[in-house]
Amino acid sequence: MKDKSIVNNDIIERNLKYINENHSEIYQAYREYGKLVHTQGGPLDDKTRWLIKIAISTVCEYPYALTTHLKKALKAGCTREEIEHVMLLVAPSAGFPKMMNGILALRQEVGEED
DSSP states (O other): OOOHHHHHHHHHHHHHHHHHHHSHHHHHHHHHHHHHHHHHSSSOOHHHHHHHHHHHHHHHTOHHHHHHHHHHHHHTTOOHHHHHHHHHHHHHHHOHHHHHHHHHHHHHHTTSOO
16 A cells, blocks of 8 residues: 555645646746745744744644655754754644654654654
8 A cells, every 4th residue: 555645745746746837937936935035034044944944844734845844954954853853842832743743754754764
């Protein structure tokens, strides 16, 4: 049986491709807005911005966004320990199950869990 998260990622990728092909100006404007907010929105450094995005994606239970943010955070120099700490901080405010889902996504991303 195929992993449900992989199926969902495939669906999301196809839908994103559809939006890009059929509404490219809107999608490009959205992407540019995201880049501007990330890079010029304020004084936070790159690692801090990615850690915040990981926390938000974990709390909102957006697995596709969380996986994307995990990859980008690790590439930006965030350590596994920093990311796990951010996820632990989610539990008291947003709930233990959300934190657990985030930890699982992190463990899968770094190859600790299939």
